[in-house]
Amino acid sequence: MDEFEKLLLKAEKLANEMDEKNEMSLELIKLAEKCDLLNPDVKNLNDFCEKVKEIAKRNQSLALSIVANSMAYFALQLSGYQTGYQGNEKKLSCFALTEPRSGSDIKNLKTTFSEKVEKVIGTKTLVTNAELAEIFAVLAKCESGSVLCICSDCHEVRKLNVSCFRGSGISAVKFDNKAEIVIKDGIKLAMEVLNYSRPAFSAIALGISEKCLEIAINYAKRRKAFGKRISDFQALKFSLADCMADVYSLKCLVEKASYKPDAFKSAVCKLVAAKTVKKVTDTALQVIAGHGLMRGCYVERAYRDAKAFEIGEGTSEVMKLIISREF
Numbered sequence: 439m440d441e442f443e444k445l446l447l448k449a450e451k452l453a454n455e456m457d458e459k460n461e462m463s464l465e466l467i468k469l470a471e472k473c474d475l476l477n478p479d480v481k482n483l484n485d486f487c488e489k490v491k492e493i494a495k496r497n498q499s500l501a502l503s504i505v506a507n508s509m510a511y512f513a514l515q516l517s518g519y520q521t522g523y524q525g526n527e528k529k530l531s532c533f534a535l536t537e538p539r540s541g542s543d544i545k546n547l548k549t550t551f552s553e554k555v556e557k558v559i560g561t562k563t564l565v566t567n568a569e570l571a572e573i574f575a576v577l578a579k580c581e582s583g584s585v586l587c588i589c590s591d592c593h594e595v596r597k598l599n600v601s602c603f604r605g606s607g608i609s610a611v612k613f614d615n616k617a618e619i620v621i622k623d624g625i626k627l628a629m630e631v632l633n634y635s636r637p638a639f640s641a642i643a644l645g646i647s648e649k650c651l652e653i654a655i656n657y658a659k660r661r662k663a664f665g666k667r668i669s670d671f672q673a674l675k676f677s678l679a680d681c682m683a684d685v686y687s688l689k690c691l692v693e694k695a696s697y698k699p700d701a702f703k704s705a706v707c708k709l710v711a712a713k714t715v716k717k718v719t720d721t722a723l724q725v726i727a728g729h730g731l732m733r734g735c736y737v738e739r740a741y742r743d744a745k746a747f748e749i750g751e752g753t754s755e756v757m758k759l760i761i762s763r764e765f
């Protein structure tokens with residue numbers, strides 16, 4: 439068994455516990471590091487997305503942690519720090535943009551970087567991985583505009599009791615810390631990073647959709663009602679066929695967007711990913727019906743996670759704003 443198979447097995451085993459406790463697993467993060475998943479090559483996004491998708495089929499929260507972690511490393515790579523940060527061992531990072539009073543309106547940020555004392559001061563929220571992160575990429579404003587600061591610590595982490603992606607360390611974070619690396623034009627860089635991370639985030643939605651569809655189809659073939667297999671009812675058959683077409687379309691989009699990401703393709707991919715995963719998790723839960731509502735069941739967890747795709751990495755409305763720049 440290779441390291442990636444080991445990671446998949448362990449990820450599946452711990453998924454429910456992470457969701458129940460809303461706790462990240464350090465063991466899984468270390469296994470991910472062994473699989474070279476903590477510093478993915480921004481030039482090989484295709485391969486990264488394929489792996490993320492497989493992880494999402496077992497453990498959605500770990501998949502989100504791996505994608506959120508990639509953002510700081512993508513930022514470093516895109517701005518010329520090819521060799522990575524802090525030697526060979528890759529540490530878990532988080533990417534802190536959102537603030538209590540500004541999410542979509544990123545330019546309205548209040549966190550500041552003081553060039554005099556080289557310190558970042560402010561509060562970020564909804565930051566994935568912050569529970570265990572050792573590298574903090576923080577967007578801040580400064581006299582000359584905006585910067586992306588890389589800090590090795592933060593002032594305070596308060597884990598949030600979220601309903602989705604529990605166990606991916608989503609937290610509010612306060613900063614009053616020295617920045618070790620300061621990259622100019624922070625907002626522009628953050629936007630560029632999002633062009634790369636949106637296909638990866640969409641790959642999580644793809645993994646969840648594929649898995650839910652597989653579970654629903656298998657269940658429909660076994661479950662009987664009114665003397666028939668429920669998969670023989672045309673209402674269910676058409677509904678599942680519709681989902682299958684959507685999942686296939688999303689797969690093509692993730693492949694295309696991750697091959698050569700740009701703002702338009704990545705926004706389209708994320709918008710469609712959000713619609714697809716919502717529809718497929720809803721359909722799967724409807725097929726499994728009452729039994730699918732039990733805690734500890736993949737589809738129930740996926741149903742809660744699905745909503746987050748309309749919000750995280752930019753809302754669906756923001757995706758439409760980006761797409762509408764084309765006309």
Ligand SMILES: Cc1cc2nc3c(=O)[nH]c(=O)nc-3n(C[C@H](O)[C@H](O)[C@H](O)COP(=O)(O)OP(=O)(O)OC[C@H]3O[C@@H](n4cnc5c(N)ncnc54)[C@H](O)[C@@H]3O)c2cc1C
Pocket residue numbers: 506532533534535536537540541542543563564565566567602603608746749750751752753754755756759
């Ligand atoms: C699972 C998950 C993980 C996340 N991880 C991170 C992370 O690691 N780091 C991080 O920084 N953030 C993270 N976030 C936060 C996420 O990026 C923000 O929630 C998102 O950008 C939206 O910001 P907001 O919640 O402040 O909503 P707002 O920006 O306040 O938006 C509220 C509503 O207004 C709409 N709206 C706003 N502006 C417009 C407009 N111009 N036109 C039309 N509608 C508009 C929005 O679409 C939304 O419906 C995460 C969120 C989730 C759900």
